[in-house]
Amino acid sequence: MSGVRERAAGEPGVVGAFEASLDRAVDEVFSTMLGVACAPATSELRIDGSQISAVIGLAGALSGSLVLRTSGAAAMRMAERMMGIAPPEVDSMVHDAVGEVCNMVAGAWKGFDSTLASGCLLSTPTVVAGTSYELFSQRAPIRIDRSYGFDDRTFAITLSCELDA
Amino acid sequence: MSGITVLIVDDSSVMRKIVERALRQAGLDLTKVLEAGSGREGLEALGRERADLIVSDINMPGMDGLEFLRQIQSQGLAQGAPVVMITTESGEEHVREALAAGAQGYIRKPFTPDQVRERVLPLLVSA
Numbered sequence: 001m002s003g004v005r006e007r008a009a010g011e012p013g014v015v016g017a018f019e020a021s022l023d024r025a026v027d028e029v030f031s032t033m034l035g036v037a038c039a040p041a042t043s044e045l046r047i048d049g050s051q052i053s054a055v056i057g058l059a060g061a062l063s064g065s066l067v068l069r070t071s072g073a074a075a076m077r078m079a080e081r082m083m084g085i086a087p088p089e090v091d092s093m094v095h096d097a098v099g100e101v102c103n104m105v106a107g108a109w110k111g112f113d114s115t116l117a118s119g120c121l122l123s124t125p126t127v128v129a130g131t132s133y134e135l136f137s138q139r140a141p142i143r144i145d146r147s148y149g150f151d152d153r154t155f156a157i158t159l160s161c162e163l164d165a
Numbered sequence: 166m167s168g169i170t171v172l173i174v175d176d177s178s179v180m181r182k183i184v185e186r187a188l189r190q191a192g193l194d195l196t197k198v199l200e201a202g203s204g205r206e207g208l209e210a211l212g213r214e215r216a217d218l219i220v221s222d223i224n225m226p227g228m229d230g231l232e233f234l235r236q237i238q239s240q241g242l243a244q245g246a247p248v249v250m251i252t253t254e255s256g257e258e259h260v261r262e263a264l265a266a267g268a269q270g271y272i273r274k275p276f277t278p279d280q281v282r283e284r285v286l287p288l289l290v291s292a
Contacts, residue, residue: 028275029275032275032276032277033183033274033275033276079179082179082183083179083182083183084186093178093179096177096179097179099177100177100180103177103224103253103274104274104275107252107253107254107255107273107274108253108255108274108275110255111253111255111256117255117257118257122224122253122254123224124176124224124225
């Protein structure tokens with residue numbers, strides 16, 4: 001994918017291209033940094049109990065957010081895969097690991113588009129954990145919800161954004 | 166490559182450990198690893214101790230990696246040590262900006278141990 005500006009924001013091709021590059025970014029991050037394959041999941045993510053969300057803000061050529069949402073168990077597995085040590089509980093290291101995964105996915109995703117690679121800036125990750133919360137974002141013309149699976153665990157990524165006018 | 170003191174600057178403690186592991190996998194015999202969670206902490210660490218290699222993230226709260234890079238150049242804190250930026254930012258402008266600020270190498274996250282080896286080892290040989 002190159003030059004997202006060549007397409008109109010509302011054009012279905014933009015969403016399809018963003019989805020494809022998101023799948024590619026997730027697989028690249030997991031295969032390279034976690035040593036495990038990660039592919040889109042057929043079922044939607046369901047979390048009972050505590051969940052963890054990592055948020056990366058997007059600004060510049062495109063504004064919005066990329067949110068990674070997962071269960072405590074899947075977050076612990078991500079941290080274990082990254083560090084080579086199983087965390088005893090969902091602690092600050094697990095939060096840090098989930099934030100970094102989200103950060104790398106956002107960076108790899110925008111890196112697949114020549115315009116976004118230089119023109120879209122990423123915030124540092126913010127991680128939220130708990131049993132009952134909801135993340136709100138401005139209504140965005142482009143919204144992509146994808147679920148992914150690795151090691152029999154699942155997580156979801158939501159990309160909400162609009163191209164700069 | 167033995168007897169290396171490295172300074173790793175990243176606001177993520179997980180990423181600092183991953184970078185350390187990647188450097189060891191690349192064949193570096195790290196005798197000392199200095200860790201800093203921000204550019205400010207990185208400057209303080211270099212004020213106390215010389216490093217043979219400096220590896221820094223760019224996107225950090227507080228003093229970011231580019232400002233850290235400019236500060237160590239202007240204050241002479243690198244003392245000849247090569248500086249490698251490891252970051253999610255992959256745009257050519259970011260690379261040019263980092264190199265202009267004094268970085269000798271640039272690695273994009275996610276990275277493989279081979280990429281670390283290819284980008285870092287030549288810098289230590291020529292330093």
